[in-house]
Amino acid sequence: MKILVCGKGGCGKSTISTLLAKEISRRGGKVLVIDTDESNFGLHSQLGVEAPQDFMNYFGGKKLLFDQVKTLQKGWKIDEIPEEYLSEKENIKLLAMGKIYDFGEGCACPINALSSKFLEVIELGKNEFLIADTDAGIEHLGRGVDKNCDIIIVVVEPSRESIKLSKKISEMAKAINKDFWYVLNKVDEDTRDILLNSVEKDKVIAVIPRDERIFKNCLSGKELDVELEEVKKMVDVLENLQKKKKSI
Ligand SMILES: Nc1ncnc2c1ncn2[C@@H]1O[C@H](COP(=O)(O)OP(=O)(O)OP(=O)(O)O)[C@@H](O)[C@H]1O
Numbered sequence: 015m016k017i018l019v020c021g022k023g024g025c026g027k028s029t030i031s032t033l034l035a036k037e038i039s040r041r042g043g044k045v046l047v048i049d050t051d052e053s054n055f056g057l058h059s060q061l062g063v064e065a066p067q068d069f070m071n072y073f074g075g076k077k078l079l080f081d082q083v084k085t086l087q088k089g090w091k092i093d094e095i096p097e098e099y100l101s102e103k104e105n106i107k108l109l110a111m112g113k114i115y116d117f118g119e120g121c122a123c124p125i126n127a128l129s130s131k132f133l134e135v136i137e138l139g140k141n142e143f144l145i146a147d148t149d150a151g152i153e154h155l156g157r158g159v160d161k162n163c164d165i166i167i168v169v170v171e172p173s174r175e176s177i178k179l180s181k182k183i184s185e186m187a188k189a190i191n192k193d194f195w196y197v198l199n200k201v202d203e204d205t206r207d208i209l210l211n212s213v214e215k216d217k218v219i220a221v222i223p224r225d226e227r228i229f230k231n232c233l234s235g236k237e238l239d240v241e242l243e244e245v246k247k248m249v250d251v252l253e254n255l256q257k258k259k260k261s262i
């Protein structure tokens with residue numbers, strides 16, 4: 015199953031991607047986490063691994079990427095990704111598409127093109143999950159990255175902007191006939207009902223509490239090794255979805 019995690023900047027996309035990957039890995043599932051965010055550098059720390067080399071280098075770097083990406087053929091398997099582009103821990107492999115490093119180096123379009131094509135061509139086996147952690151906002155939707163995933167998880171934090179953006183994403187997901195789910199994140203007693211009443215309730219797959227351990231781990235750049243009941247339940251639902259839709 016190819017899961018794309020998106021939402022407003024800072025809502026918790028990387029945190030939810032990490033919590034999901036770790037729970038699936040603990041259950042023995044294989045997880046390929048794809049970092050499609052060209053701007054942020056923190057996902058590898060949350061997963062507790064070194065930052066891998068940018069996958070765009072495999073295609074000759076950003077300048078050649080647009081043309082090279084077109085040559086990617088369907089049928090790539092996780093085990094066929096060259097090792098030097100992966101960071102691994104337990105059952106999790108992290109692949110980072112590419113980052114912007116320097117002033118004036120140009121836009122992230124080629125990196126988005128690679129993310130989109132890679133999601134299309136990678137073939138997952140039984141008990142394999144792909145989790146794509148995206149950049150903030152909806153550029154990835156505008157560029158069609160999301161069409162090649164099986165489900166979209168929209169992370170919503172308690173803020174008006176986050177709620178508004180999540181509605182926009184849900185409309186776009188419906189327009190391309192994509193299954194989508196909300197994860198309400200950083201929720202406490204005061205904000206729980208407000209958030210639940212702001213989205214389609216039957217589409218909420220998890221309500222993740224504001225958790226001091228998560229906050230402190232992220233602040234210190236430490237690995238995120240927090241086990242939450244809500245995440246376990248979310249993985250139960252995802253595993254059931256996977257079983258129901260045999261194709262994913
Ligand atoms: N459930 C939570 N409880 C407490 N803090 C949280 C929780 N989820 C996320 N955070 C905090 O929110 C901040 C942003 O989280 P994260 O980096 O996962 O967001 P993001 O959506 O990936 O951000 P970006 O858009 O910059 O990629 C971090 O400092 C993290 O500690």
Ligand SMILES: [Mg+2]
Nearest residue numbers: 027028051054
């Ligand atoms: Mg992030």
